Amino acid sequence: xxxxxxxxxxxxxxxxxxxxxxxxxxxxxxxxxxxxxxxxxxxxxxxxxxxxxxxxxxxxxxxxxxxxxxxxxxxxxxxxxxxxxxxxxxxxxxxxxxxxxxxxxxxxxxxxxxxxxxxxxxxxxxxxxxxxxxxxxxxxxxxxxxxxxxxxxxxxxxxxxxxxxxxxxxxxxxxxxxxxxxxxxxxxxxxxxxxxxxxxxxxxxxxxxxxxxxxxxxxxxxxxxxxxxxxxxxxxxxxxxxxxxxxxxxxxxxxxxxxxxxxxxxxxxxxxxxxxxxxxxxxxxxxxxxxxxxxxxxxxxxxxxxxxxxxxxxxxxxxxxxxxxxxxxxxxxxxxxxxxxxxxxxxxxxxxxxxxxxxxxxxxxxxxxxxxxxxxxxxxxxxxxxxxxxxxxxxxxxxxxxxxxxxxxx
Amino acid sequence: xxxxxxxxxxxxxxxxxxxxxxxxxxxxxxxxxxxxxxxxxxxxxxxxxxxxxxxxxxxxxxxxxxxxxxxxxxxxxxxxxxxxxxxxxxxxxxxxxxxxxxxxxxxxxxxxxxxxxxxxxxxxxxxxxxxxxxxxxxxxxxxxxxxxxxxxxxxxxxxxxxxxxxxxxxxxxxxxxxxxxxxxxxxxxxxxxxxxxxxxxxxxxxxxxxxxxxxxxxxxxxxxxxxxxxxxxxxxxxxxxxxxxxxxxxxxxxxxxxxxxxxxxxxxxxxxxxxxxxxxxxxxxxxxxxxxxxxxxxxxxxxxxxxxxxxxxxxxxxxxxxxxxxxxxxxxxxx
Numbered sequence: 001x002x003x004x005x006x007x008x009x010x011x012x013x014x015x016x017x018x019x020x021x022x023x024x025x026x027x028x029x030x031x032x033x034x035x036x037x038x039x040x041x042x043x044x045x046x047x048x049x050x051x052x053x054x055x056x057x058x059x060x061x062x063x064x065x066x067x068x069x070x071x072x073x074x075x076x077x078x079x080x081x082x083x084x085x086x087x088x089x090x091x092x093x094x095x096x097x098x099x100x101x102x103x104x105x106x107x108x109x110x111x112x113x114x115x116x117x118x119x120x121x122x123x124x125x126x127x128x129x130x131x132x133x134x135x136x137x138x139x140x141x142x143x144x145x146x147x148x149x150x151x152x153x154x155x156x157x158x159x160x161x162x163x164x165x166x167x168x169x170x171x172x173x174x175x176x177x178x179x180x181x182x183x184x185x186x187x188x189x190x191x192x193x194x195x196x197x198x199x200x201x202x203x204x205x206x207x208x209x210x211x212x213x214x215x216x217x218x219x220x221x222x223x224x225x226x227x228x229x230x231x232x233x234x235x236x237x238x239x240x241x242x243x244x245x246x247x248x249x250x251x252x253x254x255x256x257x258x259x260x261x262x263x264x265x266x267x268x269x270x271x272x273x274x275x276x277x278x279x280x281x282x283x284x285x286x287x288x289x290x291x292x293x294x295x296x297x298x299x300x301x302x303x304x305x306x307x308x309x310x311x312x313x314x315x316x317x318x319x320x321x322x323x324x325x326x327x328x329x330x331x332x333x334x335x336x337x338x339x340x341x342x343x344x345x346x347x348x349x350x351x352x353x354x355x356x357x358x359x360x361x362x363x364x365x366x367x368x369x370x371x372x373x374x375x376x377x378x379x380x381x382x383x384x385x386x387x388x389x390x391x392x393x394x395x396x397x398x399x400x401x402x403x404x405x406x407x408x409x410x
Numbered sequence: 411x412x413x414x415x416x417x418x419x420x421x422x423x424x425x426x427x428x429x430x431x432x433x434x435x436x437x438x439x440x441x442x443x444x445x446x447x448x449x450x451x452x453x454x455x456x457x458x459x460x461x462x463x464x465x466x467x468x469x470x471x472x473x474x475x476x477x478x479x480x481x482x483x484x485x486x487x488x489x490x491x492x493x494x495x496x497x498x499x500x501x502x503x504x505x506x507x508x509x510x511x512x513x514x515x516x517x518x519x520x521x522x523x524x525x526x527x528x529x530x531x532x533x534x535x536x537x538x539x540x541x542x543x544x545x546x547x548x549x550x551x552x553x554x555x556x557x558x559x560x561x562x563x564x565x566x567x568x569x570x571x572x573x574x575x576x577x578x579x580x581x582x583x584x585x586x587x588x589x590x591x592x593x594x595x596x597x598x599x600x601x602x603x604x605x606x607x608x609x610x611x612x613x614x615x616x617x618x619x620x621x622x623x624x625x626x627x628x629x630x631x632x633x634x635x636x637x638x639x640x641x642x643x644x645x646x647x648x649x650x651x652x653x654x655x656x657x658x659x660x661x662x663x664x665x666x667x668x669x670x671x672x673x674x675x676x677x678x679x680x681x682x683x684x685x686x687x688x689x690x691x692x693x694x695x696x697x698x699x700x701x702x703x704x705x706x707x708x709x710x711x712x713x714x715x716x717x718x719x720x721x722x723x724x725x726x727x728x729x730x731x732x733x734x735x736x737x738x739x740x741x742x743x744x745x
Contacts, residue, residue: 023441023444024440024441024443024444025440025441025443025444025447025472026440026472029433029436029439029440030437030440032429032433032436032437033430033434036426036427036429036430036433037430039422039426040423040426040427043422043423043426044423046411046419047411047420047423050411051411051415055414055415055419059418083503084469084470084503086466086467086468086469086470087468087469087470089432089467090432090436090467090468093429093432093433094433096425096429097429097433100422100426100429104422303470303474304474304503304505305505307474307505307506307537308505311536311537311538311539312538312539312571313539313571314506314537314539314540315539315540315541315573315575315576316540316541317473317474317506317508317540319473319474319506321472321473
């Protein structure tokens with residue numbers, strides 16, 4: 001019974017993306033309340049069950065969690081110099097909400113310790129739904145008209161933004177590795193899902209996810225070649241499925257189609273509006289950090305401070321309230337120490353999992369792919385502002401801790 | 411479970427509850443902001459509960475507008491300018507300077523022009539590309555008779571990134587201050603803008619530029635002549651139509667339609683020489699080069715039994731992709 005509640009609460013955390021706005025202008029407000037409610041239930045559950053776990057020791061040993069706590073503390077200091085305390089407080093309560101999710105999800109995983117059931121009963125069905133929803137939408141569009149870039153946003157389905165949908169699908173694709181370890185007979189199905197998932201990313205035209213997928217596969221290929229060459233066969237199949245996915249979807253779209261990979265990737269130049277905008281945002285961010293390296297403008301305040309830098313590019317009242325790079329944004333808000341602490345979090349997760357390739361190859365590769373994609377997305381978008389993406393980070397941290405402390409692939 | 415673990419969980423429980431309450435406050439504001447956004451975009455201002463709306467936590471909307479500005483907007487809609495100014499003056503930090511523009515609007519209504527000028531200037535300098543900020547600054551400059559400052563805005567702010575709407579408001583303002591001393595300068599700038607921003611195809615901007623270049627009276631007369639000519643053409647009064655189309659292009663010489671319609675009317679009234687004469691005076695810059703004009707000229711020459719010139723123009727029309735000219739050319743010129 002105890003474990004069933006653990007599974008159920010983890011499931012509720014992971015389906016956050018499917019929680020609607022419920023009247024709010026931005027669903028992140030609804031999502032944070034949802035997370036707080038789940039966290040209250042989780043804590044009550046832990047308080048009422050008998051457990052031998054020493055929570056305090058767990059915190060010190062879980063390095064990613066410890067770094068996130070340090071990061072939160074550093075961000076808290078910014079309240080003293082923030083240019084708008086109200087915005088800083090709102091951002092801080094959001095970071096604290098995520099911190100609690102990381103902490104509590106870790107405790108749930110610690111009590112379960114059975115990865116197979118989590119993957120089979122929770123992650124795999126979620127992944128299937130995430131893949132199926134855009135596929136069905138795509139088929140609906142393609143049956144009525146020729147699919148092109150202008151329809152890409154319609155494939156966002158379960159999130160408010162196509163880039164978030166693509167990033168979530170891409171990151172979850174990494175978990176196919178550990179699924180394959182537990183369910184070898186289903187390997188053809190997993191390869192097929194990788195193929196379909198790649199096609200969806202091409203149709204969504206999310207360039208950061210395309211780049212993330214290619215770079216993360218390149219990284220795990222090098223790591224597998226160096227550390228676990230005997231497992232390269234499955235990786236080859238995955239790479240082949242990705243290549244075929246790119247090839248088949250582009251063949252369907254045709255070279256002249258605005259959604260084709262060729263057109264989307266070649267449009268990454270300074271003439272492209274979104275690219276030139278990002279370059280401008282990054283230039284402003286770097287300039288601000290260089291002028292204010294220790295004290296930023298205060299947590300959550302770039303959305304207002306950025307107006308001063310962008311004042312010559314605001315014809316209406318549409319303000320670029322994200323810098324489209326979480327690291328630089330934290331740099332502008334809480335200084336370079338905060339920026340490096342956040343970047344260090346990703347590095348530590350990566351290192352822990354690389355170290356565990358020898359013992360838990362499939363789980364480590366899954367986590368390396370997921371964290372790499374989240375890292376690349378953090379450099380090009382703003383996943384930190386989306387609770388759904390931060391729950392993914394919490395999930396990665398919880399699994400990384402399990403990976404560090406357990407032998408799953410004996 | 412150890413006491414230490416229980417303490418950590420109890421602290422977490424209290425913290426989560428506090429976070430939940432604070433997040434709920436933000437959520438309630440986000441629900442209000444949904445209605446506010448609808449009002450703001452549609453200018454409906456139907457949000458009933460604005461008196462009680464959250465303005466402190468959060469104090470900015472998701473689109474970075476100060477919520478006190480939003481509340482002030484609802485008050486101003488109800489003509490409560492003094493209350494609105496009280497709220498706007500209490501804002502300490504507003505990088506968009508929406509509050510200054512709203513203050514300018516309120517001061518304009520209450521007739522306090524010096525304060526209106528200060529607020530409008532501050533608002534404009536903070537967001538110079540914004541149309542609303544520009545409008546109030548232009549109004550402030552105009553009310554203060556600062557015509558040279560209005561003219562100087564062109565040098566400071568017009569470049570490739572300037573929006574067509576911004577230019578429309580700017581040229582509307584300068585049209586209002588046109589006199590003998592600045593007329594040439596304004597016309598030169600209007601001409602430059604017309605050539606640079608043609609691709610916007612903004613009717614309002616084009617119209618104000620036409621007013622500046624050809625005069626409001628001439629432009630309106632041209633439109634009236636064109637309408638009258640069209641009615642005459644429908645009644646088969648081709649001579650009257652040709653005369654009115656001529657008046658239309660004389661008053662407003664950059665609309666190619668008036669030239670073409672004049673040529674077509676002249677052709678219908680068998681004044682073939684007029685067709686050719688009108689074609690000669692069309693400025694090269696406005697000829698659409700679609701072969702239609704040349705085809706009509708070729709037919710006029712044909713009627714005048716000048717097959718050499720007729721063939722020359724049919725050939726030119728074919729070169730400009732006017733398909734109808736092909737059969738004429740084959741039958742007349744290749745046999």
